[in-house]
Amino acid sequence: MNRNDFTIRLEEKNDYSAVENLVRESFWNVYRPGCSEHYVIHVLRHDPAFVKELDFVMEQDGRLIGQNMFMKTVIEADDGRVIPVLTMGPICITPELKRKGYGKKLLDYSLEKAAAMGFGAVLFEGNIGFYGKSGFDYARKFGIRYHDLPEGVDDSFFLCRELIPGYLDGITGVYQTPQGYYVDDAEVEAFDRAFPPKEKQKLPGQIFE
Numbered sequence: 001m002n003r004n005d006f007t008i009r010l011e012e013k014n015d016y017s018a019v020e021n022l023v024r025e026s027f028w029n030v031y032r033p034g035c036s037e038h039y040v041i042h043v044l045r046h047d048p049a050f051v052k053e054l055d056f057v058m059e060q061d062g063r064l065i066g067q068n069m070f071m072k073t074v075i076e077a078d079d080g081r082v083i084p085v086l087t088m089g090p091i092c093i094t095p096e097l098k099r100k101g102y103g104k105k106l107l108d109y110s111l112e113k114a115a116a117m118g119f120g121a122v123l124f125e126g127n128i129g130f131y132g133k134s135g136f137d138y139a140r141k142f143g144i145r146y147h148d149l150p151e152g153v154d155d156s157f158f159l160c161r162e163l164i165p166g167y168l169d170g171i172t173g174v175y176q177t178p179q180g181y182y183v184d185d186a187e188v189e190a191f192d193r194a195f196p197p198k199e200k201q202k203l204p205g206q207i208f209e
Contacts, residue, residue, distance in 0.1 A: 006102065008109050011055045011067065016045070018064050019057060024195060026092035032208035033200035037090040039183055039191045044071060047180040051086070054114055058093070058106050066093040066102055068110045070122070071180065075144055077173035086114060086163075087178060088124045107134050111163065120167035123160045123175050136161045143172035 011019060024038035044050050049072040058066030068091040075083040088110070093103045111134065114122065123139055139146070139160035146158045158175070162168055 005060055006065065006105070007059045008056055008106060009059070010053070011057045011069075015057055015064065016042075019067050021195060022064050022067060022094060023090055023092055024192075024198075026095055026098075027090065028198055029201045029203055030206070032206050033202050034192070034198070036183055036185075036188045037092075038195070039188045040181060041067075041069065041090055042191065043183060044069065044178075044180045047071065047178065049073065049178045049180065051117075053117060054086075054110065056106065056110055056113075058102065060097075064094075065097055066106045067091065068106055070110070070114060070119075071178045073123075073176055073178045075123075075168075075171065075173045075175050077171050079173075081171070081173075083168070083171055083173065084120070085175070086119050086122045088122055089126075103130070104133060107131070111135075111161070115163040118164075120164045121160060121162045123158070125157045126159050128156065128159060131159055131161075134161070139175065142168045144168065145172075145174050147174050147176050 020038040020042055023041055024035060027035035027037040029035070051070045051072060054070040056068050057064050068088065070086045070088050073085055073087050075085055077083055091103070091107065093106070111122065123144060126136070128136065128138065136159040138156060139158045140155055142160050142162075144160060146155055149155055160168070
């Protein structure tokens, strides 16, 4: 795909190092001092739930400026069914190009490809202010609960978009995050030592220690 000044294509093995560095730069000190997302993507590529056909990078002038990826997971429905769905991310745009529309273009393209493959819905954790522009809504409106979240606790971070209209009709249940997203802090630290040193900072708005 070529639109304006960028290209979106599938990630290749020789992109891995550059993509991990891009993810690291994008997430550093955002949600916690430092970040773990670059190690998460490193691990997820080898997970059986990883969807290699939905592993995208965005390029501009020969330089990687964005990426997105998807994982298969399930909703454990209250009636006993197991409903296949996707989850997404990490997704990022290089810091200097954030808030310029690139993220939405990458997201919309990715969702279009996921729908074309026949997947029914995407659920993940994100900000409704951004993802709502691409058709996401609060997962609670679809009757889907976030695993391990006590009743009454704020769930506004948990979003859903149907890729097949009506896919979640008549379904209530609990979404399960793929286990590959849960990484060991010591392993993150060891992996991060292969990258250029960066200062970890505790900043306002971070949600993890």
